[in-house]
Amino acid sequence: MSEKNIILDKKETLQKIKRIAYEVYERNYQEQEIVIAGIYDKGYFFAELLVKELKQICQLKITLVKIVLDKSAKSQCNVQLDTDINSLKNKVVIVTDDVLNTGRTLVYSLQPFLTIPLKKLQTAVIVNRSHNNFPVSPDYIGYSLSTTLKEHIDVVFEEDKFGVYMH
Numbered sequence: 001m002s003e004k005n006i007i008l009d010k011k012e013t014l015q016k017i018k019r020i021a022y023e024v025y026e027r028n029y030q031e032q033e034i035v036i037a038g039i040y041d042k043g044y045f046f047a048e049l050l051v052k053e054l055k056q057i058c059q060l061k062i063t064l065v066k067i068v069l070d071k072s073a074k075s076q077c078n079v080q081l082d083t084d085i086n087s088l089k090n091k092v093v094i095v096t097d098d099v100l101n102t103g104r105t106l107v108y109s110l111q112p113f114l115t116i117p118l119k120k121l122q123t124a125v126i127v128n129r130s131h132n133n134f135p136v137s138p139d140y141i142g143y144s145l146s147t148t149l150k151e152h153i154d155v156v157f158e159e160d161k162f163g164v165y166m167h
Contacts, residue, residue, distance in 0.1 A: 003167060004154070004165040004166070004167040005165065005166050005167065006163055006164070006165055007127075007143070007145065007153070007163070007164040007165060007166050008143060008163050008164040009162075009163045010162035010163050012163070012164075013126065013142070013155070013162065013163050013164055014049070016126060016142030016143055017046065017049050017050055017053055017126065017142060018053050019142070020050060020053075020124055020140045020141075020142055021050055021053035021054045021056075021057060022057065023140050024050070024054060024094060024122075024124070024140060025054060025057055025058045025060070027122075027139075028060070028092050028120075029058070029060075031060060031091075031092050031119070032060070032061060033060060033061040033062070033063065033091055033092075034054075034060055034061075034062055034063075034091065034092045034093075034094060035062075035063045035064075035065055035088055035091050035092065035093040035094065036050055036051050036054075036062060036063070036064055036065070036094050036096060037064075037065040037066075037067050037081070037093055037094065037095045037096065037109075037113075038064070038065070038066060038067065038095075038096045038097075039067045039069070039095065039096065039097045039105060039106075039109050040066050040067060040068045040069075042097070042098035042099075042155055042157065043067070043095075043096045043097035043098050043109075044066050044067070044096075045098075045157045046096050046097070046098055046124075046126055046155070047064060047065075047066075047096040048064065050096060050124070051064050063083075063088075063091075065081055065082060065083050065088070065093075066081065066082040067079065067080070067081060067095065067109045067112075068080045068081075068082075069105070069108055069109060071105050075108075079108060079109060079111050079112050081112055085112050085113075085115065085116055086116065088113070088116060088118070089116045089117055089118070090117055090118065090119055091118060091119060092118070092119050092120045092122070093113050093118055093120070093121050093122070094122045094123065094124055094139075094140070095109055095110060095113070095121070095122070095123050095124070096123070096124045096125070097109070097123075097124075097125050098125065098126050098127065098155035099125060099126065099127045099128075099129060099153050099154075099155060100123075100125040100127070100128045100129060100130075100132075100136070100138055101129050101131050101153070102131055102132060102133040102134060103132045103133060103134035103135070103136040104133065104134055106123055106125075106134070106136050106138075107134040107135075107136050110123075110136075122139040122140070123136065123137075123138045123139050123140070124138060124139060124140035124141075125138045125140070125141060125142065126142040126143065126155055126164065127141075127142060127143050127144075127145055127153050127155065127164055128141045128143070128144045128145070129145055129146075129147050129153060130144065130146065131147075131149060143164065145166075147166065151166055151167070152166065152167050153165070153166055154166075154167070
C-alpha cells in the first residue's frame with residue numbers, strides 16, 4: 001500500500017462536521033424532529049458525531065438510525081435499518097456517509113426511504129470526490145477534493161489517527 005498523506009487532521013475534520021451541523025440546522029430549524037441516518041460503519045460514526053454537534057447548537061429532537069448494506073455488492077436488494085421505516089414517515093431524513101466517490105453506496109442506501117412519504121430526504125458527506133457514476137449529489141459537504149480514480153480517500157476515526165487521508 002502506498003504512503004498515506006493527511007488531507008484533514010482531527011481538528012479540521014471535526015470543524016467540517018461542526019459546520020455541517022450548522023448548515024443542517026439552518027436548513028431545518030423549523031422542524032420538530034430530524035432523522036440522521038448513517039451508513040454503517042464510517043457513515044454511521046460520522047452520523048453520531050453530527051448528532052453530538054447538533055445537540056450542542058439546537059433543541060430539535062434528533063433520531064439516529066443505522067443503515068446496513070453490503071458496499072461490495074454490485075446491486076442492493078437488502079438495505080436494513082435499525083428502526084421501523086414507518087416510524088420515519090413525514091420527517092426530514094439526512095443520510096450520511098464518510099466519502100462520496102461514485103455515488104453507488106449513497107444511492108442504494110436511499111432505497112428504504114423512497115418507500116414512505118418524507119418531508120425531505122437529504123445527504124451529507126465528509127468528503128466529496130465528485131467521481132459520480134450515479135445521479136446523486138450531497139446536500140452537505142465537509143470537503144470537496146479532486147482526485148484521480150487511482151487515489152483512495154480514507155476517513156479514520158481512531159483516536160491516534162483521526163482524520164482524512166489520501167493514498
